[in-house]
Amino acid sequence: MAETTLMQPKAAPGTIPGLRGIAADWASDQRAFKNVSWGKAMMWIFLLSDTFIFSCFLLSYMTARMSTTVPWPNPSEVFALNIGSKHIPLILIAIMTFVLISSSGTMAMAVNFGYRHDRVRTAALMLATAAFGATFVGMQAFEWTKLIMEGVRPWGNPWGAPQFGACFFMITGFHGTHVTIGVIFLIAIARKVLRGDFDRERRGFFTSRKGYYEIVEITGLYWHFVDLVWVFIFAFFYLW
Amino acid sequence: MVDIPLDHVAGIPPAEVGEVELYHPRSWWTRYVFSQDAKVIAVQYSITAMSIGMVALVLSWMMRLQLGFPGTFSFIDANQYLQFITMHGMIMVIYLLTALFLGGFGNYLIPLMVGARDMVFPYVNMLSYWVYLLAVLVLAATFFVPGGPTGAGWTLYPPQAILSGTPGQDWGIVFMLASLILFIIGFTMGGLNYVVTVLQARTRGMTLMRLPLTVWGIFTATVMALLAFPALFVASVMLLLDRLLGTSFFMPTLVEMGQLSKYGGGSPILFQHLFWFFGHPEVYIVALPAFGIISDLISTHARKNIFGYRMMVWAIVAIGALSFVVWAHHMYVSGMHPYFGFFFATTTLIIAIPTAIKVYNWVLTLWRGDIHLTVPMLFALGFIVTFVNGGLTGLFLGNVVVDVPLSDTMFVVAHFHMVMGIAPIMAVFGGIYHWYPKVTGRMLNDVLGKFHFWVTFIGAYAVFFPMHYLGLLGMPRRYHDIGETSFVPASAHDLNAFMSVAALIVGFAQLVFLFNLVWSLFKGKEAGGNPWGATSLEWQTPETPPGHGNWGKELPIVYRWAYDYSVPGAAKDFVPQNEPPSGAVAQGAHP
Numbered sequence: 001m002a003e004t005t006l007m008q009p010k011a012a013p014g015t016i017p018g019l020r021g022i023a024a025d026w027a028s029d030q031r032a033f034k035n036v037s038w039g040k041a042m043m044w045i046f047l048l049s050d051t052f053i054f055s056c057f058l059l060s061y062m063t064a065r066m067s068t069t070v071p072w073p074n075p076s077e078v079f080a081l082n083i084g085s086k087h088i089p090l091i092l093i094a095i096m097t098f099v100l101i102s103s104s105g106t107m108a109m110a111v112n113f114g115y116r117h118d119r120v121r122t123a124a125l126m127l128a129t130a131a132f133g134a135t136f137v138g139m140q141a142f143e144w145t146k147l148i149m150e151g152v153r154p155w156g157n158p159w160g161a162p163q164f165g166a167c168f169f170m171i172t173g174f175h176g177t178h179v180t181i182g183v184i185f186l187i188a189i190a191r192k193v194l195r196g197d198f199d200r201e202r203r204g205f206f207t208s209r210k211g212y213y214e215i216v217e218i219t220g221l222y223w224h225f226v227d228l229v230w231v232f233i234f235a236f237f238y239l240w
Numbered sequence: 241m242v243d244i245p246l247d248h249v250a251g252i253p254p255a256e257v258g259e260v261e262l263y264h265p266r267s268w269w270t271r272y273v274f275s276q277d278a279k280v281i282a283v284q285y286s287i288t289a290m291s292i293g294m295v296a297l298v299l300s301w302m303m304r305l306q307l308g309f310p311g312t313f314s315f316i317d318a319n320q321y322l323q324f325i326t327m328h329g330m331i332m333v334i335y336l337l338t339a340l341f342l343g344g345f346g347n348y349l350i351p352l353m354v355g356a357r358d359m360v361f362p363y364v365n366m367l368s369y370w371v372y373l374l375a376v377l378v379l380a381a382t383f384f385v386p387g388g389p390t391g392a393g394w395t396l397y398p399p400q401a402i403l404s405g406t407p408g409q410d411w412g413i414v415f416m417l418a419s420l421i422l423f424i425i426g427f428t429m430g431g432l433n434y435v436v437t438v439l440q441a442r443t444r445g446m447t448l449m450r451l452p453l454t455v456w457g458i459f460t461a462t463v464m465a466l467l468a469f470p471a472l473f474v475a476s477v478m479l480l481l482d483r484l485l486g487t488s489f490f491m492p493t494l495v496e497m498g499q500l501s502k503y504g505g506g507s508p509i510l511f512q513h514l515f516w517f518f519g520h521p522e523v524y525i526v527a528l529p530a531f532g533i534i535s536d537l538i539s540t541h542a543r544k545n546i547f548g549y550r551m552m553v554w555a556i557v558a559i560g561a562l563s564f565v566v567w568a569h570h571m572y573v574s575g576m577h578p579y580f581g582f583f584f585a586t587t588t589l590i591i592a593i594p595t596a597i598k599v600y601n602w603v604l605t606l607w608r609g610d611i612h613l614t615v616p617m618l619f620a621l622g623f624i625v626t627f628v629n630g631g632l633t634g635l636f637l638g639n640v641v642v643d644v645p646l647s648d649t650m651f652v653v654a655h656f657h658m659v660m661g662i663a664p665i666m667a668v669f670g671g672i673y674h675w676y677p678k679v680t681g682r683m684l685n686d687v688l689g690k691f692h693f694w695v696t697f698i699g700a701y702a703v704f705f706p707m708h709y710l711g712l713l714g715m716p717r718r719y720h721d722i723g724e725t726s727f728v729p730a731s732a733h734d735l736n737a738f739m740s741v742a743a744l745i746v747g748f749a750q751l752v753f754l755f756n757l758v759w760s761l762f763k764g765k766e767a768g769g770n771p772w773g774a775t776s777l778e779w780q781t782p783e784t785p786p787g788h789g790n791w792g793k794e795l796p797i798v799y800r801w802a803y804d805y806s807v808p809g810a811a812k813d814f815v816p817q818n819e820p821p822s823g824a825v826a827q828g829a830h831p
Contacts, residue, residue: 029447029798030256032439038360042436045466049428052470056514060474063510064489070505155486155502162505166487170478209260209361 043218047225054229064163073159075238096139103132104227107220114216126190133183140176178226252445276362278347281369285343289336296331299324308740310721319407321720322391329394341529346434346458352778353455355443355796357789359433371426378419385411398490402483417480424469434462445798452776452802457532460560461525468521475514516567523660524563530667534620537670540774541617542609545803548601555594562591572640573647581640588638615689619670622697630659651711654704662700677771681784682764688756699746703739773814776802780816
């Protein structure tokens with residue numbers, strides 16, 4: 001990891017460790033977060049804002065679930081599948097979670113190879129991540145189809161509180177949109193990596209600024225965030 | 241662009257990031273329309289916001305005509321009255337004030353004041369404006385859809401917002417929610433830019449504690465907006481689903497037009513929580529930039545350093561943080577638990593401490609200052625008076641026992657117009673009179689400006705001061721016609737007529753202001769680079785109006801805070817931020 005990009009400068013020589021260092025950075029000129037590029041700072045702040053969106057969605061869902069007078073359908077039963085002759089609760093969701101968490105692993109490896117300027121491996125791992133993501137969305141589509149066939153609608157379902165369908169479609173839909181956007185970005189960036197755009201510092205979309213391998217890490221930040229959100233959705237929606 | 245020489249001057253560290261190449265426009269379209277220059281985007285934001293603001297102003301005349309002379313104007317019926325109040329409120333709060341302070345002032349002033357060449361991601365910044373414009377157009381389109389705009393009130397409370405009986409139930413509410421969602425997406429793109437620019441793109445020597453307070457106000461407000469708008473986004477999405485798909489997030493079981501509605505089991509209170517988790521920070525999203533601008537105006541035009549700069553900064557940050565834990569003081573009558581009311585009343589009153597610090601510091605800045613009664617200064621003084629006035633009535637409404645009888649009366653209307661209507665708009669006007677010379681290179685006309693100030697200031701008091709009295713009488717808000725009621729005396733109706741006449745006169749004064757803006761663009765006095773003798777960086781640009789990239793060949797280096805006015809022993813009564821301390825630079829550069 002000796003090779004870092006221009007947008008990723010090394011720590012200033014007089015960097016102070018610990019809390020005093022944080023205070024010194026914030027008291028300094030030019031940048032509050034030393035070693036953090038504009039793009040990365042922007043992604044972190046966006047993710048903070050997006051955290052509030054998902055928190056509001058999840059809190060609203062919890063409010064609806066706790067305040068409804070009609071019983072809430074049992075997620076273990078609703079999301080069970082019959083495989084062979086076995087009735088396995090939550091099996092699809094378990095596989096989906098496994099797939100998404102695995103994609104975080106390939107993403108982290110892609111970031112590593114990106115900073116080594118290993119174009120082929122970086123692009124391959126990003127495409128693998130995208131494939132995992134697409135698989136996840138595909139399984140989500142299957143799950144939606146299954147529930148819709150069973151009569152679940154945003155305004156009602158055969159088993160209990162109508163808010164079940166409303167919350168389910170809204171939250172998984174919003175998360176699935178995030179995953180889909182991530183897949184599109186992963187494919188686009190992987191193409192740029194493979195073409196060598198970041199070795200030549202070619203101007204990229206969105207910013208007309210020069211591109212660096214750091215964009216792989218920034219895409220990774222978004223991807224890990226989407227995974228993390230899924231963990232909370234999994235815990236609060238399916239396991240509750 | 242030339243790289244900054246890596247010299248060490250007077251403890252100023254070397255540049256940490258090399259110059260980033262700017263996007264250079266190649267045609268008229270990319271220079272003036274699809275521009276990526278923050279200054280052009282700022283002007284686009286401001287013109288769009290003021291245009292839609294004019295619509296809201298006209299709506300307020302309609303409301304005042306109806307309230308002052310009920311039954312006289314046949315073209316205003318009860319439904320239209322509700323549509324007028326809804327659109328007036330929503331436009332003024334979100335599409336005018338938020339967009340103007342953050343998109344307009346923020347875009348123009350942040351890069352200039354922190355010594356950057358532009359926002360960090362100009363393309364995203366441009367996109368932000370176009371999405372905002374789309375949001376405004378969708379909002380404006382509601383006037384032309386069947387059924388007209390929504391009449392749900394600017395708070396859009398369900399269940400009534402989407403039930404039949406509320407005007408605009410067909411399309412108005414759908415367009416309104418879509419427009420809000422677009423606005424939030426657009427704002428997020430711009431807001432990320434403002435925050436990262438302030439944090440990561442300052443020039444050499446510009447520490448956070450040397451920033452002008454305007455930047456601090458806009459910066460904190462933007463951070464708040466990025467954290468508060470998500471709640472509105474979620475509430476809008478869910479209300480839209482309730483309306484379009486028939487979900488019941490916010491809709492309880494109820495009878496509509498004699499029939500059991502299709503909804504059931506939802507919680508209207510949930511919407512109120514989401515809305516006010518956005519709504520209360522929103523008050524400070526428009527107030528904090530105003531605080532910052534007023535601090536700079538007062539210091540510059542009183543030729544005196546701001547009193548207690550550090551306290552001013554921390555007060556801004558503290559207000560920003562506290563405003564996230566007070567939202568339910570808008571909901572004392574929603575039936576929530578009294579203990580919650582107690583908690584939220586306490587947090588609400590704690591906000592009075594940092595706010596009072598700010599007011600005292602403004603007054604102490606004025607004290608024994610060399611006060612120039614220029615138009616920006618007049619507006620700044622007007623702001624302080626109005627803001628204190630609105631803040632004091634806030635103490636009434638922040639306490640549960642006083643708020644309950646005053647809820648939904650004209651007292652509330654008077655309070656929030658004073659504190660987040662008139663006061664921030666005073667800061668907007670003061671800011672425009674102050675920075676117009678930098679934007680255009682010409683001064684605004686002084687006589688018209690003073691006329692504008694006095695009519696607006698006195699007129700606004702004539703409209704909203706008596707309104708407190710009407711509220712105490714128990715006159716309810718959002719009523720199209722009070723009619724004959726035993727508790728509202730006849731004199732109150734005369735007062736209403738008086739307020740309506742005053743409102744029309746204030747509205748007329750705004751036309752004078754708009755005329756001044758256009759007229760001065762061509763006929764105004766040449767301003768020069770620094771007409772007010774101000775210290776902050778935007779007045780030190782090599783060109784006025786600042787050119788593309790703001791700073792010519794080299795970025796400025798900052799040696800001091802933004803408030804070196806009337807420094808003893810200095811040659812002039814102000815020392816610009818980029819003026820080196822004597823002895824730091826080769827002799828002869830500065831006498």
